[in-house]
Amino acid sequence: MEKQLKNYRVRIYHFMLKFVKDSALAEDLTQDVMLKIWLKKDKLSSMEALDSYILAMAKNHIFDHFKKLAKEKSYQKEVWHHLQNSENRTESKLATDDIQGQLDAILHELPPRQQQIYELNHDKGLSLQEIADQLNIAPNTAKNHLTRALKVIRSQMNPESFLWLAWLGLLPL
Structure with missing residues (x-):
C-alpha cells in the first residue's frame, strides 16, 4: 500500500x-x-x-x-469596505468638529448684533424679513449685519474649511 x-x-x-x-x-x-x-x-x-x-x-x-x-x-x-466607510465617517466627523470649532471662535469675536443675526439666520433658519420683524429693525439692516458677519467668517476661515462648511450647509457660497 x-x-x-x-x-x-x-x-x-x-x-x-x-x-x-x-x-x-x-x-x-x-x-x-x-x-x-x-x-x-x-x-x-x-x-x-x-x-x-x-x-x-x-x-x-x-x-x-x-x-x-x-x-x-x-x-x-466586505471588511475593507466597512473599514473605508468607518474611516471616512471618523475623518469627516473630526474635520467637521474642527471646522465647527473654528467657526464658533470666529463667531464669538463678532459684534453681538452680527452674532445674533447670523445665529437666527443659520441656526434657526429665519429669513431676513423674519429677523427684522423679531428684532424690530429694517430688513436692510439685518442684511447688512449678516453680510458683514459672513465677510468676517470668509476672511478668517481657510479656503478648505470654508468649502467644507459650505458643503455641509453651514455657510452659503
Missing part, C-alpha cells in the same frame, strides 16, 4: 499543480489529500475503483480550496 501511496502522491501533486500554479500550495493540498487517504487506508484497501476514488478526493479538495478562497476574498472586500 505504501508504494501505491507514493505513486498517488506524485499524481495528486501534478493534478493540484495544474490548477493552483504554485508548487508550495500544490504540495500543501497534496499533503491534505494524502492525510485523508491515510486516515481511510483500511476502507480504501478493499476498494476496486481506487484510482477514481482518489482522483475524486483530490478534485473535491481543490474545489473546496477555491470555494474557501472565494469566501475569504468576499469577506476581505
Whole structure:
C-alpha cells in the first residue's frame, strides 16, 4: 500500500499543480489529500475503483480550496469596505468638529448684533424679513449685519474649511 501511496502522491501533486500554479500550495493540498487517504487506508484497501476514488478526493479538495478562497476574498472586500466607510465617517466627523470649532471662535469675536443675526439666520433658519420683524429693525439692516458677519467668517476661515462648511450647509457660497 505504501508504494501505491507514493505513486498517488506524485499524481495528486501534478493534478493540484495544474490548477493552483504554485508548487508550495500544490504540495500543501497534496499533503491534505494524502492525510485523508491515510486516515481511510483500511476502507480504501478493499476498494476496486481506487484510482477514481482518489482522483475524486483530490478534485473535491481543490474545489473546496477555491470555494474557501472565494469566501475569504468576499469577506476581505466586505471588511475593507466597512473599514473605508468607518474611516471616512471618523475623518469627516473630526474635520467637521474642527471646522465647527473654528467657526464658533470666529463667531464669538463678532459684534453681538452680527452674532445674533447670523445665529437666527443659520441656526434657526429665519429669513431676513423674519429677523427684522423679531428684532424690530429694517430688513436692510439685518442684511447688512449678516453680510458683514459672513465677510468676517470668509476672511478668517481657510479656503478648505470654508468649502467644507459650505458643503455641509453651514455657510452659503
